């Protein structure tokens with residue numbers, strides 16, 4: 001009896017449940033510079049976590065409100081891509097996204113678990 005109960009409990013907590021994302025990408029914030037990476041408009045909770053990893057790639061809006069960040073410069077090197085990926089990982093609401101991504105960079109994003117943050121072509 002207890003063995004059955006423990007078995008059911010184990011199965012319940014180890015069952016692989018497909019994760020469905022409810023998040024639909026918002027349009028890019030108009031302050032983003034053109035290019036692959038962008039911050040969605042209207043998503044911001046002012047997490048600011050990118051300041052530690054990519055302060056040269058993202059920036060706060062210049063109004064001094066800390067109300068939204070945007071992509072201020074696109075990554076150009078693998079090292080800069082790595083830091084943009086760190087910002088994507090740490091951003092609290094998956095608000096940094098990629099579109100029309102170079103195939104090798106898209107593969108890096110997918111391999112790092114960031115595939116959901118690539119827009120479909």
Ligand code: SF4
Nearest residue numbers: 044045047048069095
């Ligand atoms: S990464 Fe997202 S939540 Fe964090 S400051 Fe930028 S827009 Fe706001």
